[in-house]
Amino acid sequence: MQVIKKLEEFKTLELMEKANKITINEHGLDITLERAIFLSWWCDKGDCAFCYMSTQKQNIKDPKTARRKVNAILAEAELCRRMGWNIEFLSGGYGSFSTSEIKSIAQQIYGITKKPVWLNIGITPDLEDYGEEIAGITGAVEMANPQKQKKVCPSKSIEDISEMLNIAGDLGFKKAITIILGLGETPSDLKYLFNLINDLKIDRVIFYSLNPHAGTPFENKSQPASLYYAGVVAATRITFPKLEIICGTWVDNLANMGPLILAGANGLTKFPLFKMFGTRYGKRVEEEVHWAGRNLKGTFTDFDKLLNGPPAGELEPYIKRYIDMCLKNKSLNE
Numbered sequence: 274m275q276v277i278k279k280l281e282e283f284k285t286l287e288l289m290e291k292a293n294k295i296t297i298n299e300h301g302l303d304i305t306l307e308r309a310i311f312l313s314w315w316c317d318k319g320d321c322a323f324c325y326m327s328t329q330k331q332n333i334k335d336p337k338t339a340r341r342k343v344n345a346i347l348a349e350a351e352l353c354r355r356m357g358w359n360i361e362f363l364s365g366g367y368g369s370f371s372t373s374e375i376k377s378i379a380q381q382i383y384g385i386t387k388k389p390v391w392l393n394i395g396i397t398p399d400l401e402d403y404g405e406e407i408a409g410i411t412g413a414v415e416m417a418n419p420q421k422q423k424k425v426c427p428s429k430s431i432e433d434i435s436e437m438l439n440i441a442g443d444l445g446f447k448k449a450i451t452i453i454l455g456l457g458e459t460p461s462d463l464k465y466l467f468n469l470i471n472d473l474k475i476d477r478v479i480f481y482s483l484n485p486h487a488g489t490p491f492e493n494k495s496q497p498a499s500l501y502y503a504g505v506v507a508a509t510r511i512t513f514p515k516l517e518i519i520c521g522t523w524v525d526n527l528a529n530m531g532p533l534i535l536a537g538a539n540g541l542t543k544f545p546l547f548k549m550f551g552t553r554y555g556k557r558v559e560e561e562v563h564w565a566g567r568n569l570k571g572t573f574t575d576f577d578k579l580l581n582g583p584p585a586g587e588l589e590p591y592i593k594r595y596i597d598m599c600l601k602n603k604s605l606n607e
């Protein structure tokens with residue numbers, strides 16, 4: 274494919290220029306801020322080679338003890354609403370919460386944000402239990418090359434994820450996949466990604482870059498180069514003009530964001546929100562979006578928006594705790 278060849282020939286700028294035009298044409302100038310909300314600190318697989326959870330599973334004996342308090346989850350949703358952030362998805366939770374509990378949390382979040390939420394809860398057979406509170410289902414593929422994926426994620430096969438996403442589509446849900454760059458993929462592996470997007474009629478791809486965790490085989494690996502990451506996103510955007518593309522970057526790589534936006538990102542994610550809000554790091558996100566010539570939906574700095582909301586009843590102490598964290602981190606970073 275032409276775009277893969279261009280990536281291999283380091284013609285990243287050319288790809289980005291084309292991708293940027295397509296993105297503005299198809300999606301306009303808005304850039305969203307996305308927040309994954311975790312339901313629990315438990316994973317019933319726990320063996321993906323890159324994942325922090327693979328270093329923790331032996332420490333958690335009972336998945337129920339890894340559950341977050343529902344009011345803390347809802348408080349986070351209310352704060353996202355106030356700041357104008359999207360909820361990227363509800364994540365984890367399978368094995369810690371029952372399907373009816375996850376549905377109930379999603380319904381309550383829908384009541385708060387007035388937007389249906391995405392789920393990323395692993396391979397679940399219970400999709401038909403969900404309804405209007407759910408926008409779409411995310412399959413955490415991580416790598417699209419099936420041989421490499423099998424080695425890195427031995428317990429979640431692309432076949433099983435694909436089967437779940439096909440059922441999700443039949444039930445009327447949108448479909449997303451997550452891809453992590455830096456796990457040993459090559460530009461030519463993009464053909465597997467493009468086939469997956471095509472075959473499964475994927476609506477949204479969420480790219481992340483490797484975060485090398487201590488205790489995993491990737492702990493001494495470097496994160497993917499910024500222009501490689503941007504080139505992959507641009508090649509994807511050119512191939513799929515209408516696709517929603519979300520890009521994750523870590524706080525030590527905020528300078529990636531401008532190039533990722535020019536490469537075709539619609540939204541940005543993977544921020545330690547309460548550590549960054551209102552600090553120079555939050556301001557940096559806004560600056561990156563500004564200098565990419567885009568409009569940021571939502572705020573990373575406006576405390577008036579964060580502090581003001583309708584009476585939240587029993588959520589108040591949880592909301593206050595998160596706001597206090599933001600205020601503390603702001604003062605530490607001044």
Ligand code: SF4
Nearest residue numbers: 316318319320321324
């Ligand atoms: S990547 Fe997901 S499925 Fe794999 S170990 Fe981590 S939390 Fe579990």
